[in-house]
Amino acid sequence: MSSPLVSRQVVFADRDVIELAQASVPEPGRDDVLVRVALVGICATDLHLLAGHIGDPFPLVPGHEFVGEVAAIGENAAAVRGLSVGDHVAVEMLLPCRSCARCREGRYNLCERDDMAAGLPFGRQYGVNIPRTVSPGLWGGYAEYLHAPADAIVHRLPADLPWERAVLVEPLAVASRAVARGRVRPGENVAVIGPGPVGLLIAAAARAAGAGRVVMIGTRAQRLGLAGRFGADAVVNSRETDDLAGAVREAFGDTLPDVVIEIAGVAAAQQDAVRLVRRGGRVVLAGACGAAVPVTFHADEDLLTREPDIVPSFLSAGGFEPAIALLSRGEFPFETLVTHRFGLDEVADAFALIRDRSDGVIKAVLDPRTTQKETRR
Amino acid sequence: MSSPLVSRQVVFADRDVIELAQASVPEPGRDDVLVRVALVGICATDLHLLAGHIGDPFPLVPGHEFVGEVAAIGENAAAVRGLSVGDHVAVEMLLPCRSCARCREGRYNLCERDDMAAGLPFGRQYGVNIPRTVSPGLWGGYAEYLHAPADAIVHRLPADLPWERAVLVEPLAVASRAVARGRVRPGENVAVIGPGPVGLLIAAAARAAGAGRVVMIGTRAQRLGLAGRFGADAVVNSRETDDLAGAVREAFGDTLPDVVIEIAGVAAAQQDAVRLVRRGGRVVLAGACGAAVPVTFHADEDLLTREPDIVPSFLSAGGFEPAIALLSRGEFPFETLVTHRFGLDEVADAFALIRDRSDGVIKAVLDPRTTQKETRR
Amino acid sequence: MSSPLVSRQVVFADRDVIELAQASVPEPGRDDVLVRVALVGICATDLHLLAGHIGDPFPLVPGHEFVGEVAAIGENAAAVRGLSVGDHVAVEMLLPCRSCARCREGRYNLCERDDMAAGLPFGRQYGVNIPRTVSPGLWGGYAEYLHAPADAIVHRLPADLPWERAVLVEPLAVASRAVARGRVRPGENVAVIGPGPVGLLIAAAARAAGAGRVVMIGTRAQRLGLAGRFGADAVVNSRETDDLAGAVREAFGDTLPDVVIEIAGVAAAQQDAVRLVRRGGRVVLAGACGAAVPVTFHADEDLLTREPDIVPSFLSAGGFEPAIALLSRGEFPFETLVTHRFGLDEVADAFALIRDRSDGVIKAVLDPRTTQKETRR
Amino acid sequence: MSSPLVSRQVVFADRDVIELAQASVPEPGRDDVLVRVALVGICATDLHLLAGHIGDPFPLVPGHEFVGEVAAIGENAAAVRGLSVGDHVAVEMLLPCRSCARCREGRYNLCERDDMAAGLPFGRQYGVNIPRTVSPGLWGGYAEYLHAPADAIVHRLPADLPWERAVLVEPLAVASRAVARGRVRPGENVAVIGPGPVGLLIAAAARAAGAGRVVMIGTRAQRLGLAGRFGADAVVNSRETDDLAGAVREAFGDTLPDVVIEIAGVAAAQQDAVRLVRRGGRVVLAGACGAAVPVTFHADEDLLTREPDIVPSFLSAGGFEPAIALLSRGEFPFETLVTHRFGLDEVADAFALIRDRSDGVIKAVLDPRTTQKETRR
C-alpha cells in the first residue's frame, strides 16, 4: 500500500441515526488482512440494530453480509492463509476467540468471549456488536474497507464467481447451518416455513443435500412463487387453508416431513413447525422472533410422545464451506434473489423498501463504489 | 406344561373400577414365551390409566414394570431366543411391529403400528393399551402370568440378580434412554430435575455414564436426601432459593450444566430446564405433564441465541441393555428404592399410598404370589 | 389368485450347473406377499455364487436385484403394509430376523440369525443363501414369482417409474448406504475408486448428497467416460499416472478428498483409498475383494497420525429409501446403465458377457417374461 | 516477576545426545502464561525422539506430560483465561493454529499448520517438534519453566489435586480420547489390548464411561495383575492361549466385545483387535507401531462382511476435560501408577529403566526441583 487510505463508511451513530463518515485505514499488521468490500447485503438484523432492538453498540458500522478482495495483507497472514492481494474473499461474520470451550469444539457461533462486544452475550460479530470506537474502527461491511485480524475466518472465493452471486454467501451459510443442524439425510422430506430470502436459500440447501421432497410453507403468493426455482417441489400457503397439517401431509404424498425448518421469525410458525414434523423427526428453529417472545408447545402431545429433536440454529458457523461449494456450482439462480442495489448514501431508502416489502424486494445490496441507484429485477 | 393353568389378574374394568379376575393360560405357540411374573412395579402411569387420563383401553390388565421367569416356551422361541424354562427374564414394555420405518431404524418406541392398541397413537405397550379382550388376554404385569409373542423383546437376567433389584429394570431403562438421548459424555456436568424414583435412577445412570458432576434439583427434602446415594454430588431445593440459576451455577462450581434432564412432569420444570442449561447444551424432557399442558419458552433468549438441543425422551427403547448391565454391577443400592410391597388384592391401598406420597414411599411393587402386605424400609 | 400358479426359475443346481426349472406357487399366507418379477439385475455376486466362491447354498434360485408387482397378498400383509394387487414394489435383498441386537438397532445387514441361511454367517439374503429346498422355494429373483413373508422389507415404487430405471434400486441402495456410511456432508469432496455400475451409482449418490467435487478414479477409459453423466466433476485414470496422489490432489483443486469410497473390489484400491484421503477424513470400503485377501496399511503413517475413519459398508440396509427418492426424481440417466437384457434361458450368455466385459456392458438384466435376446445401447 | 529468571532444561542436542542446559526466561507478553513445572511424565515417545525415530527436531527440550503452576501471566491472558499466579494448571501438548479447517471443527490434533514444527506433519507439540531455537526456547516439560502463548490450551486443575495424580492428566486425556473415538456407550463391552500405563488408563476411562464389562488383554502377568484396580473385570494373557478369540469370548460371557481398543503398539495387536470385535463394532487403534510398519487385515472376512468401524485415535484433543473430571473424583488409584521419580539430571537412568521394564516400572516422572533419586513403590 503506497499512500494513506481512507474508507467511506455508513455509521449508525445512535438509535435511528444514520450518518456517512470516513475512517483512516492503517496498513495491516503482520497477522491482518485488509479487505476492499465489493458488495454487502442488507439483512433484517441491520434494521433491528438501527431501531435499537439489539443492544446499544453505537456508534456502529453495520453490515455482515460482505464479500470483497484482499487490498493489503500482512506477511504472516499471507503465509498462514495462503492469500495474496487481489484474491476474492468472504469473511465470516463471527470473530471467535478460538480459545473458549465452545470455540475449541467447533461451535464458535456460541463463543463465550465478549470483551470487545459491548457487553452483548453473542460473541463478536462484524457489523453487529463491535463499536466503531474499537480500533481500527473497520468492523462493518457498509464501507469501502474492512479489517480482518488473526481471529477472522477468511475464505477464498473462486475468482470467476460473480459478486452478485457471491454476496449471498453469508445467508446461504446460515441456510447451510440450518440444514446441517437438521441432520437432513438424502431422501428425507423437508418442510421450510418462511419464504423470505433465507427461507428460499434453505430450500436450495436442503435440495442440494439430497432431500426427497421439499415443501415451502408461506403466507405470500409472490414469494411462494419463487420457491420452485430454489428447490421446492410444492408450496403451501398457510393463509389459504384451515387444515395446515392436512395440506402439508398431502404435499408430501400422505406423510409428514422428516425435518421442518422454521425461518419465518414468528412464534406461530415455530409452534407449527413442532406440530408438523413426523414422530421422531427434527425441528430446526432458525427465525428470530424477538428476545422474550413466548413460544408455546403442548407438553406430552407435541413433545414427549412424539419425541422430536428441537434444535435452534444460530448464525453461520460451519456453513461457509458448503455455501461456497454450492455457489460455485451452476445450480440455482441465486443471483436473481438480489433484486435491488444501492449506494452507501441510500441506506435509508433501501431500509424503507425492505420494511415495506415494496417493489417485490427479496434481497437488496449496497455497492460501496457507487452512489447511484440502480434497480434490477 | 402338564395341567391347564389359570392366572390371577388385576383388571381395570373401566375408569376407576379395579377387579380381581382369572384368565386361562394357553400353552405357548411355537414362537411364544409364557412368563411367570415375580414382581411388578407400580408406575404413576398406572394411576393415570385407572383415572381414565390415557384413553379408553378397558378392560385392561395393567402393569409394565415386570420381571419373572420363563414358565413355558415354544420350540422356535427357545431356539431363536436361546432361552429355557426357569430362566430369569425382563420383557420390554414395548411390543413393536418390527416392520414400520421407525422400528426398522431402531426407534421402536415410536412404532407406527397401532392396530392392537385400542386406537392409541403410542405403539403397543404391555399394561397400557392392549385391552384384555385381545387374545390371549395376558398383556399386563399385575398378574401371575404374561404372554410374550414373537414381537416381544425378552432379555435374559442374571440368575443371581435379586428380584427386588431386578424389578427396577424398566424405570432404569427409561433413565438410561434419557441419558442416551442427552448424549452425556464423560466429564460433562448433568443436572436432573425431579427426584422421584425415575429421577434418582437418572442420576445414577448419568453418574454411571461418567458425568463430571451430577446435581439433583427438587422440591422435597426427603427425596433430595436420597440423591447422594444415587450419584448426585449436590442437591438444590428450588423451593429454598429465589435465584435457581445462581444456585445451580454454584452447585456446579460456577458454571451451568452441559445437560439438563427434566423428569418432574410439570411445565415449570421443563421451562427451568431450558433456562438452566449452558449455551449449546442439551435438554432432555422426560417428565409427563399431561397431553396439552402448555410449556412456554422465550424465543431468541432461551432458544435461538443459546442454541440448546431440546430432546424429549419417551419410554425405554434401547435402555434395557445398559440398565441390565448396571443392575448387574454392585454399584448403587437400587433395591432400597423399593420401599413397599403389596399383593394383587391390595392395589387400591398401594395407589392411595403413592398418590399421597405417604410413609416415605419411593417405589411400591406387587408380588403376585403373596396376598399379605409386607412393608419394608 | 384363481388357478394354481407355476413359476419358471433359474436354478444353480450345484457349482457351475445352471438349470431351468418350475416351482408351484402357493397362495400367500395372511402375512405374505407374492411378487411377480418384472426385471432382475445380474450382479457380480451371482457369478461368484455359481463358481462356488460363496459357500454351498445349492440348489439355489439366484437373483437379489429384482423389482416387480404384487401378484397376490395376504389379508394381514395388505393391512399392515398398505399394499394391493398391482402395486409396484421393490423387496430388499435382506430378510432380517427383526429380533437380534443388530436388527433392533437398525443395522439389519448384520442380522445375527442364520438358521435358514445354510450356515452362512451373513443373515438371510434373497438369491444368495436360502436354498431352494426351504419352503416355498421362491427365494430368488431369476424367476417369475417370489415369496415375501412377514420378515421381508417391501417398498412401494411409484407406478410411473419405468422398470429399467427401477431395476437399479438395489445397487443404488448399496451406493446410498456407502455414501451414508461415509457421512458425506454437503460441500465435502468425494473420491470414488472403481467406475463399475456400483461405482457410477455411488458417484451419483454422492453428488445427490451435496458433495462439493466428485472425482472418479478408474482403470478403463470407456467406463471413466460415463462418470460425468453420473455426477463426477473429473476423472483420474490410475493406469495413466505415476503419482496417483498428485493427480487426485490436482483434480480436487490442490487438496485431498474428505471422503474416499472404494468400490473396485481389489486390495490395491483399498490401500489407495486410505492413502488418498485427507487427514481426519473417512474411507469407505465397499468392494468385495475375496474372503481372506490381505489388505495392508502402514501403521502410523496411514492410520495413527492421519486418523481416518475406515468404515466398511456391507449391503443395502437403510439405502432403499434414499434410492427410491433419487430414482423418482428426473436426475441422472440411470436407465442408460442397463446396457443388455436377456431371458431366463440366456443366463450363461449373460454371465459370459459380463465376465469378459464385452460389448461395453455395464449392467445386464433378465426379463422373466421374455425368452428372446434384445440388446440395447 | 521481580528478578530475571533462568530455567534448567534437559536438551536433546542431537540423536542420542542428552545435555543439561539453562535458558533465560523472559517476562510473559500480554497474551502469555509462564508455567513452573511441578512434575513431568516420561513417555515412550521421548525415548523414540532421542533415538531419532521421530524426525530431526534437535536441539529439543523434551517432555509433553507436564503439570505445574502459573508463575507469571500477561494481563490479557489473565483476563481471557481467568487465571492468576499460583493456580495449578495442565497445558495440552498440542499447540494448535486455531485457524485451519481441522482446528475450526474441533479436531485440533490434526492441525495442518506446521511452520514452527520443523517440517513435521503433526501440528505443533510441546516437547516433540518445536526446536529449542524457536524463541523463547521454553517448549518442553523436562525443565523448570515453560512458555504458554495465546495458542496454548491451558486447563485449571483443582488446587487440592496431588501432583502425582495430576501428572497423569495427559496420558489419561489420550485414554479419554480413545474411549470417545470408540463411542463407548453405557453397558457396552470393551476389550483393551496392551496393559501398559496408557492401556490401564483406557480401562479406567472405559469403566468410567459406563462400560458393561471391561477385559484387558496382555502379555505380561505383572501388568495384567494391575488391571483389576483400573476397572477391568477380567484379563486374558494372549501368551497363554491358543484360541484368543475363544478366551476373549468367554471372558465376556460368551459374546464378543462391542468395542476393542488397541494400545499395545504392535501390528499383531492391531490385527487381533479387528478380529476380536463383534460384527458392526468399533475398533480403536491407538498404539504407535512405527511409521511404515505393515498391518494386514483380511478383506471381506475381517472388514466388509463384519462392517467394523476402524478408528485410529491420535493424541489427546478433547480429552483433557474428561480426564480432569475423572482425576478429581476419588475413583481409581491413579497415583499408584507413578512408580518412579527422578531429577532432571537422571534422564539417562530413567530411560534405561523404562526400556528394560525393570523394577516393575509403570510410569516414571521427573521432578525438576529435585536432583536426588527417590524411588517409590
Ligand SMILES: NC(=O)c1ccc[n+]([C@@H]2O[C@H](COP(=O)([O-])OP(=O)(O)OC[C@H]3O[C@@H](n4cnc5c(N)ncnc54)[C@H](OP(=O)(O)O)[C@@H]3O)[C@@H](O)[C@H]2O)c1
Ligand atoms: N438463525 C439465524 O442465525 C438467522 C440469520 C439470519 C436471519 N435470521 C432470521 O430468519 C428470519 C427470516 O429472514 P429473512 O431475511 O428471510 O426474512 P423475511 O424477509 O422477513 O422472511 C420471512 C418470511 O416468513 C413469512 N412468514 C411469516 N409468518 C409466517 C407463518 N406463520 N408461516 C409461514 N410463513 C410466514 C413472511 O411472510 P410475509 O412476507 O407475509 O411477512 C416472510 O415472507 C428472520 O426472522 C431473521 O431474523 C436468522
Ligand SMILES: NC(=O)c1ccc[n+]([C@@H]2O[C@H](COP(=O)([O-])OP(=O)(O)OC[C@H]3O[C@@H](n4cnc5c(N)ncnc54)[C@H](OP(=O)(O)O)[C@@H]3O)[C@@H](O)[C@H]2O)c1
Ligand atoms: N419419559 C418417559 O418415558 C417416562 C417414563 C416413566 C415416567 N415418566 C414420567 O416421569 C416423571 C417422574 O416419574 P416418577 O415416578 O419419578 O414421579 P414422581 O414420584 O412424581 O417424581 C417427580 C418428582 O419431581 C418433583 N418436582 C415437581 N415439580 C418440580 C419442580 N418444579 N422442580 C423440581 N422438582 C419437581 C416432585 O416433587 P414433589 O414430591 O414435591 O411433588 C417429585 O419428587 C413423571 O412425570 C412420569 O410420568 C416418564
Ligand SMILES: NC(=O)c1ccc[n+]([C@@H]2O[C@H](COP(=O)([O-])OP(=O)(O)OC[C@H]3O[C@@H](n4cnc5c(N)ncnc54)[C@H](OP(=O)(O)O)[C@@H]3O)[C@@H](O)[C@H]2O)c1
Ligand atoms: N458393499 C456391498 O455390499 C457390495 C454390493 C454390491 C457389489 N459390491 C462389490 O462392489 C464392487 C464393484 O461392483 P461392480 O458391479 O460395480 O463391479 P465391476 O464391474 O467389477 O467394477 C469395478 C471397477 O473397478 C475398476 N478397478 C479395478 N481395480 C481398480 C483400481 N486399482 N483402481 C481403480 N479402479 C479399479 C475395474 O476396472 P476394470 O474394468 O479395468 O477391471 C472396474 O471397472 C465389486 O467388488 C462387488 O463385489 C459390494
Ligand SMILES: NC(=O)c1ccc[n+]([C@@H]2O[C@H](COP(=O)([O-])OP(=O)(O)OC[C@H]3O[C@@H](n4cnc5c(N)ncnc54)[C@H](OP(=O)(O)O)[C@@H]3O)[C@@H](O)[C@H]2O)c1
Ligand atoms: N494414540 C496416541 O496418541 C498415543 C499416545 C501415547 C502413547 N501411545 C502409544 O500407546 C502405546 C502404549 O503406550 P504405553 O506407554 O502404555 O506403552 P507400553 O508400556 O509399551 O505398553 C504396551 C503394552 O502392550 C503389551 N503388548 C505388546 N504386544 C501385545 C499383544 N500382542 N497383545 C497384548 N499386549 C501386548 C506390552 O507387553 P510387554 O510388556 O510384554 O511388552 C506392554 O505391556 C505405545 O505404542 C505408545 O506409543 C499412543
Ligand SMILES: [Zn+2]
Ligand atoms: Zn470462543
Ligand SMILES: [Zn+2]
Ligand atoms: Zn413399528
Ligand SMILES: [Zn+2]
Ligand atoms: Zn436379526
Ligand SMILES: [Zn+2]
Ligand atoms: Zn490448525
